[in-house]
Every structure is written in structure tokens, then in C-alpha cells.
Amino acid sequence: MSLFDKFKPIADVRNELNRLGVTPFGAITEQILSATEGIVNGHRVILAGTNNYLGLTFDPECIAAAKKALDEQGTGTTGSRMANGTYAAHAALEQELADFFDCRSAIVFSTGYLATMGMGSTLAGPGDVILLDADCHASIYDGCRLGGAEVIRFKHNDPSDLEKRLRRLGDRAADTLIIAEGIYSMLGDRAPLAEIAAVKRECGGVLLIDEAHSLGMLGKNGRGVAEEDGIESDVDFIVGTFSKSLGATGGYCVSRRPELEQVRFAIRAYIFTASPSPSVIASTRAALRIISQRPELREKLWKNAHRLYNGLKSMGFRIGPEPSPVVATTVDDRDQAIAAWNELMNRGIYVNLVMPPATPTGDCLLRCSVSAAHTSEQIERILEAFDSLEINRDGQQE
Amino acid sequence: MPDYDEFLDRIYEILKPFTKKGVILNEGSELVTELGLTSLQVMELIEQIEDHFDISVPLNILPEISTVQDLARQLEKLTNT
Incomplete structure (x- = not known):
């Protein structure tokens, strides 16, 4: 076994993603417009996967x-x-x-x-x-x-x-x-x-x-x-x-x-x-x-987190056990997850696509992180984009 | 304390679902390259062994394990020290 053989599985996944024409890992942010908007891989998107919880990256x-x-x-x-x-x-x-x-x-x-x-x-x-x-x-x-x-x-x-x-x-x-x-x-x-x-x-x-x-x-x-x-x-x-x-x-x-x-x-x-x-x-x-x-930032963050969590839950997506600024939708099929990530990008939403072994289970995740800087309209647009996805919706609805 | 054979039997039992049709599980079976277990599944295998025998298995033994036999030997060593 050569020194580089162990990287072959990684190369296989990358080749497959290239074949599908998607680049979820190492996506390039060509322009960052605000704490919640940017141009990523050529798409103008709402940033819903940046861990910028209080939205302070552009704070004066x-x-x-x-x-x-x-x-x-x-x-x-x-x-x-x-x-x-x-x-x-x-x-x-x-x-x-x-x-x-x-x-x-x-x-x-x-x-x-x-x-x-x-x-x-x-x-x-x-x-x-x-x-x-x-x-x-x-x-x-x-x-x-x-x-x-x-x-x-x-x-x-x-x-x-x-x-x-x-x-x-x-x-x-x-x-x-x-x-x-x-x-x-x-x-x-x-x-x-x-x-x-x-x-x-x-x-x-x-x-x-x-x-x-x-x-x-x-x-x-x-x-x-x-x-x-x-x-x-x-x-x-x-x-x-x-x-x-x-x-x-x-x-x-x-x-x-x-x-x-x-x-x-x-x-x-x-x-x-x-x-x-x-x-x-x-x-x-x-x-x-x-x-x-500014404790009001915390309040806004949680208001946004609850809205996104409850919205995705009511649509039947399989999400985490409790409302949180991190809201991840579980997708068991890798190809479905990649296609869903791509569809979200096409609809102007950037989230993190997370695949094993980075996930705690063997499933893939469409991981959102909410920001206090997101407007209510942006949260609704994220929800609308998710609602268009053709992925499993076997989560427990409220 | 359980001995090598008891560990071996339990490992065979847990690994049954991972055995492809026509393949016979034996002490030389490679967990990752032959049976196709992911790193997460190896951890889950160890978790099931921990629960069954009421022992704690340090992750430090993982680099020493590639076959069923390696795992059973490490478990035996661990519980006899």
C-alpha cells in the first residue's frame, strides 16, 4: 500500500461530487455582503450555515x-x-x-x-x-x-x-x-x-x-x-x-x-x-x-431559532430534539442530501452539508445555524426553500 | 472475567448483520477492509461489547485492531490486567 492509497476514498467522493457538478465542501464565498448574505459559488444566498450566532462580523x-x-x-x-x-x-x-x-x-x-x-x-x-x-x-x-x-x-x-x-x-x-x-x-x-x-x-x-x-x-x-x-x-x-x-x-x-x-x-x-x-x-x-x-441580540437569536426549528418540524423533517441556534435536518441518503444542498443553493440558501464521518450518526445533515442578524423574512425564505425539497419527512410533527 | 472465546462469540453475534452472503466470519476477518465497517460502526461494536460485559473499553486499543481476533485478544488483555 502506497503512502497515498489511504486518500483514495476521499478522491472517490470528490470525483463523484465533481461529476454531479456540486461543490459543498470548500465552497467559495466570492463576496460577503453582510452578516447574513453573500455570493457563494456564484449564487447570491442567505447565509444559514456560518455559526455567526450574534451577527457581529459586521458590527460597527x-x-x-x-x-x-x-x-x-x-x-x-x-x-x-x-x-x-x-x-x-x-x-x-x-x-x-x-x-x-x-x-x-x-x-x-x-x-x-x-x-x-x-x-x-x-x-x-x-x-x-x-x-x-x-x-x-x-x-x-x-x-x-x-x-x-x-x-x-x-x-x-x-x-x-x-x-x-x-x-x-x-x-x-x-x-x-x-x-x-x-x-x-x-x-x-x-x-x-x-x-x-x-x-x-x-x-x-x-x-x-x-x-x-x-x-x-x-x-x-x-x-x-x-x-x-x-x-x-x-x-x-x-x-x-x-x-x-x-x-x-x-x-x-x-x-x-x-x-x-x-x-x-x-x-x-x-x-x-x-x-x-x-x-x-x-x-x-x-x-x-x-x-x-446588548442582551436583545440573544432574544432575537432565540426568536429566530424557535421559528426555524418549529417551521422545519411542522414540515415533518427529521431535526434535533430541541430548539437551538443549530438546526440540522437528517437525510439518510447521501445522493439525496447532495441534491437537496444543491437545490437550496439554487434557491438562494447556503447551509452546511455534513457527511459521515463528521456526523454523529451514519446519516448526512443539512445543518443550519441561525443568527440574531437574520430578519424574519430571511427565516421565512429559508423555510420556503426547505419546503421545496424532496427528502424524507418522517420526523415527528407537532 | 470473560475469556477469549466468550469475547469471540459475542463479537461474532454482533457482526452477523455485517456478514455478506457466502462469507464465513472467522477470527481473521478484517473489520474495516473485509466486513466494511465504518469507524462509527467499530465504535458502536465496542459500545455493544461494553454494555454486554459491563466493562469500559478505552479508545486507545483501536490502532491495534484490524481483525476479529485482534479485538478479542485486546478485550481479554484489558479485562485480565
């Missing part, structure tokens, strides 16, 4: 802050946080994140992937145990694998399965790293964090929650599912990203534990990469302030 305050930083601090830091890449603004953002989450300290990473992968690979090493929810993001799996700890999955959103597995570990349970997410990225379902925290209190463990898809959406202050469920004091580490509700790129970890400051000096994903550019840090700081100052 964020843009002004980024421009000012660009003028005053240049285009990049050209170095690692550990060397020349820590500017005053990086330190200020870490303090602001710690204050926002009511935590002791924070670490800023260059991407969300590096934050989750870095924390997973660093906190638990050889001889340690990680228990992670089966549906955790690829970056978490990658980190766990890299660190060399014993990695065990518990059934998705099943606290009793977590408890069973912690009990099997006996004395090792106390130091086991438990990892779950707030809202899961593919189906938009929310973790039962209150129950997971109760299991941790009962059996022991160190709890890390990824709030990448819940920051700015839930909780009195927009801190995520842990805040919404009132269990923040049970969470040892929260990780997340700047690339969704904060409209930039980057990642973070916040903690109430003093150990985070020692962990900082051990995370290779933090040490051996360049720090985020000043303009990115500046727009992120502005966006974080906006989460606190």
Missing part, C-alpha cells in the same frame, strides 16, 4: 476596534505568546474573559481548535483517564489522543452511563478528566449539565465543558449552558471559541482553579504557535462587551 463597534488596532499595532504579532507575541491587549482580553465568566484566570489561544485540543492533550497524560461524551467535537478527540491518556467514551448526553463508567474506575475516578459540550455542534442538542455536574459531585472527577456553540446564547449573562443550569461552580475548565458568537477567530479557556496558570506553561498548542493578530483581539474584546451590553 467591532470593525472600528479592529481598524484602530490594525493602524496602531500592525497586522500581526509575528510570535508566540511565550516569546514576543503577548501584547497588552492579549493580557487585557484574558482579564476581561476571566471577569466575564467570574473566573480566576483565562488563557487566549490562536484558534478554538487549539484551545480544546491543547487543553485535552495537556491536562491528561499517560496514566490518566479521560471520559468524554461520544459526540464531542473532533478537536477534543484529537487532543485526547495526542495527550496519551486512557480515553473512554460515555454515551452521548447520558449522565447515568457517565456515572457507571466513573464507578468502574474506582479510586481513579477522582482524577478523571470528564469532557462534555454545552450545545453540540452538529444536532444542536444541549447537554444535561446539571445532571453531569451531580454525577461529578457524587463520583469525583475534573470537569471540562466546551461552550463553543453556547457562548452568548444562554445564561443570565450569556456565559453558556453551565450558567443557564446554575452549575458553574462545579465546572473546572470552560473552553470556547471567538469564531462563532464573537465573530472573529481564536479560542479561550477560563477556570476558577489556580492550576490554569501552571497549565499555560505546558500547552504546546499555545506555546508553539503565533498569537492572534491585534485586530482580532480588538474586535473580540468589543464583541465580548456587546454580549453584556
Whole structure:
């Protein structure tokens, strides 16, 4: 077997997509017109798959802050946080994140992937145990694998399965790293964090929650599912990203534990990469302030999410278990899913086409993410386009 | 603790639906290349074994497994340590 034989299945899928004349993966956004509109692969579309939950990518305050930083601090830091890449603004953002989450300290990473992968690979090493929810993001799996700890999955959103597995570990349970997410990225379902925290209190463990898809959406202050469920004091580490509700790129970890400051000096994903550019840090700081100052964005996001979820559900599509800013329609047949994605593009709607192994089941997904910036009319247009699709509608209707 | 043969029997039982007509499942059967299991289906196979024997199987053993025999041996090793 040659070095490149393993890529053949990928080449086969790409050739098949090319034959069909569709390019769902790596679609090119030729023009971005606003937070919710663009020209993608030659189609003028409503963007319904960009994770731009609060619609802040074109917010005047964020843009002004980024421009000012660009003028005053240049285009990049050209170095690692550990060397020349820590500017005053990086330190200020870490303090602001710690204050926002009511935590002791924070670490800023260059991407969300590096934050989750870095924390997973660093906190638990050889001889340690990680228990992670089966549906955790690829970056978490990658980190766990890299660190060399014993990695065990518990059934998705099943606290009793977590408890069973912690009990099997006996004395090792106390130091086991438990990892779950707030809202899961593919189906938009929310973790039962209150129950997971109760299991941790009962059996022991160190709890890390990824709030990448819940920051700015839930909780009195927009801190995520842990805040919404009132269990923040049970969470040892929260990780997340700047690339969704904060409209930039980057990642973070916040903690109430003093150990985070020692962990900082051990995370290779933090040490051996360049720090985020000043303009990115500046727009992120502005966006974080906006989460606190404009709770109405959260209300609008949920209004849009409920409308899209209820609309698709009433049409009989097979969608996630609860309303969420991520609304994914399951399609079992791959060719049907590709044709449906193409039809949505023709009708001016961009969503994510997700195929195995990126999906939690063996099915394909037409994944929508809702934004506070979507108008009611845009949500109705998304629904109209879905209503025209010839895909299975065997979901439970209300 | 279950022994190698008990693990083997259970694996055969779970894999029955994946066996193509005319193909006889044996210890040398390759899970991915021969039976056509996806990575997700391998995980589900392990989940069913975990439930049946009330054990936890670390994902770390996956790189060591390509055949039915590999899996049964790893499970035996895991439960005897």
C-alpha cells in the first residue's frame, strides 16, 4: 500500500461530487455582503450555515476596534505568546474573559481548535483517564489522543452511563478528566449539565465543558449552558471559541482553579504557535462587551431559532430534539442530501452539508445555524426553500 | 472475567448483520477492509461489547485492531490486567 492509497476514498467522493457538478465542501464565498448574505459559488444566498450566532462580523463597534488596532499595532504579532507575541491587549482580553465568566484566570489561544485540543492533550497524560461524551467535537478527540491518556467514551448526553463508567474506575475516578459540550455542534442538542455536574459531585472527577456553540446564547449573562443550569461552580475548565458568537477567530479557556496558570506553561498548542493578530483581539474584546451590553441580540437569536426549528418540524423533517441556534435536518441518503444542498443553493440558501464521518450518526445533515442578524423574512425564505425539497419527512410533527 | 472465546462469540453475534452472503466470519476477518465497517460502526461494536460485559473499553486499543481476533485478544488483555 502506497503512502497515498489511504486518500483514495476521499478522491472517490470528490470525483463523484465533481461529476454531479456540486461543490459543498470548500465552497467559495466570492463576496460577503453582510452578516447574513453573500455570493457563494456564484449564487447570491442567505447565509444559514456560518455559526455567526450574534451577527457581529459586521458590527460597527467591532470593525472600528479592529481598524484602530490594525493602524496602531500592525497586522500581526509575528510570535508566540511565550516569546514576543503577548501584547497588552492579549493580557487585557484574558482579564476581561476571566471577569466575564467570574473566573480566576483565562488563557487566549490562536484558534478554538487549539484551545480544546491543547487543553485535552495537556491536562491528561499517560496514566490518566479521560471520559468524554461520544459526540464531542473532533478537536477534543484529537487532543485526547495526542495527550496519551486512557480515553473512554460515555454515551452521548447520558449522565447515568457517565456515572457507571466513573464507578468502574474506582479510586481513579477522582482524577478523571470528564469532557462534555454545552450545545453540540452538529444536532444542536444541549447537554444535561446539571445532571453531569451531580454525577461529578457524587463520583469525583475534573470537569471540562466546551461552550463553543453556547457562548452568548444562554445564561443570565450569556456565559453558556453551565450558567443557564446554575452549575458553574462545579465546572473546572470552560473552553470556547471567538469564531462563532464573537465573530472573529481564536479560542479561550477560563477556570476558577489556580492550576490554569501552571497549565499555560505546558500547552504546546499555545506555546508553539503565533498569537492572534491585534485586530482580532480588538474586535473580540468589543464583541465580548456587546454580549453584556446588548442582551436583545440573544432574544432575537432565540426568536429566530424557535421559528426555524418549529417551521422545519411542522414540515415533518427529521431535526434535533430541541430548539437551538443549530438546526440540522437528517437525510439518510447521501445522493439525496447532495441534491437537496444543491437545490437550496439554487434557491438562494447556503447551509452546511455534513457527511459521515463528521456526523454523529451514519446519516448526512443539512445543518443550519441561525443568527440574531437574520430578519424574519430571511427565516421565512429559508423555510420556503426547505419546503421545496424532496427528502424524507418522517420526523415527528407537532 | 470473560475469556477469549466468550469475547469471540459475542463479537461474532454482533457482526452477523455485517456478514455478506457466502462469507464465513472467522477470527481473521478484517473489520474495516473485509466486513466494511465504518469507524462509527467499530465504535458502536465496542459500545455493544461494553454494555454486554459491563466493562469500559478505552479508545486507545483501536490502532491495534484490524481483525476479529485482534479485538478479542485486546478485550481479554484489558479485562485480565
